[in-house]
Amino acid sequence: MVDSSKDVNGSFSGDKKIIVVFVLGGPGSGKGTQCAKIVENFGFTHLSAGDLLRAEIKSGSENGTMISNMIKEGKIVPAEVTIKLLQKAMLEGGNDKFLIDGFPRNEENRAAFEDLTKIEPEFILYFDCPEEEMERRLLSRNQGRVDDNIETIRKRFRVFVESSLPVVEYYELKGKVRKVDALKPIDEVFETVKAIFAPFHTKVD
Numbered sequence: 001m002v003d004s005s006k007d008v009n010g011s012f013s014g015d016k017k018i019i020v021v022f023v024l025g026g027p028g029s030g031k032g033t034q035c036a037k038i039v040e041n042f043g044f045t046h047l048s049a050g051d052l053l054r055a056e057i058k059s060g061s062e063n064g065t066m067i068s069n070m071i072k073e074g075k076i077v078p079a080e081v082t083i084k085l086l087q088k089a090m091l092e093g094g095n096d097k098f099l100i101d102g103f104p105r106n107e108e109n110r111a112a113f114e115d116l117t118k119i120e121p122e123f124i125l126y127f128d129c130p131e132e133e134m135e136r137r138l139l140s141r142n143q144g145r146v147d148d149n150i151e152t153i154r155k156r157f158r159v160f161v162e163s164s165l166p167v168v169e170y171y172e173l174k175g176k177v178r179k180v181d182a183l184k185p186i187d188e189v190f191e192t193v194k195a196i197f198a199p200f201h202t203k204v205d
Contacts, residue, residue: 006188018090019200020119023101024168025127026154027183028134028141030189034127035099042129042200045095049103052085074155076163079112097200099125106163108168110170124171125196127189129182131157137143 021044025031035046053071057064061080070077082103090098100121114120138153167181171177178196182189 011195016121017096019097020121021099022121022124022167022171023099023127024124024164025182026129026131026134026160027153028137029127029129030137030186031101031127033186034125034180034189034193035101038099038197039195042093042097042197043192044097044200045090045093045101046099046101047086047089047093048101049082049086049105052089053082054182056085072152072154072158076109076159079104079109080116082109083113083116086113104167105159105165107170108167110167119179121171122175123176123178123196124168126168126177126179127182128179133183135174 022034032048037050038044039046056133057068057071065078066083082105086100086103090149104113134157135150135153139150168177180189180192180196183193
């Protein structure tokens with residue numbers, strides 16, 4: 001059965017309002033941990049741009065090989081590639097509330113997402129964390145990820161500062177950024193997050 005609120009091209013239409021919250025923060029700022037708590041408490045579907053890209057790499061497709069090479073070099077994957085993976089996951093998700101984690105990575109991503117999906121984010125959840133702390137966290141987690149070595153980590157920090165911070169600044173001018181101090185312990189960070197998401201708690205689907 002096809003959901004009438006979404007058309008065959010994978011874009012969203014009709015009466016159903018799709019709520020999208022972009023979740024941004026440097027590598028190791030604790031985005032994934034907090035997203036899991038938001039899902040549990042507020043009924044959002046969590047889509048991690050990085051996880052979708054890694055799943056594509058694992059699939060062994062030609063697209064996956066191209067993505068893998070770019071990540072190894074610390075480069076940002078083309079916007080259309082990531083957006084297509086996100087749209088597919090949103091269409092398959094069957095929900096109308098999405099946390100999109102680690103995206104948009106740059107201004108091109110942001111403009112392309114709004115242009116292709118016709119969706120503007122409700123707000124940006126931005127995890128603000130000092131670089132030294134993020135580096136310490138990334139090096140102490142042993143998940144066997146190819147991008148968790150010191151050289152690549154520092155490359156990722158540079159890419160984040162140069163490419164992703166302008167996105168935060170763009171939405172800040174529109175009054176859409178909710179900044180969270182990510183240096184605090186996990187539970188304290190979530191108390192702040194909970195207050196931000198309180199309006200969604202009473203929502204009846």
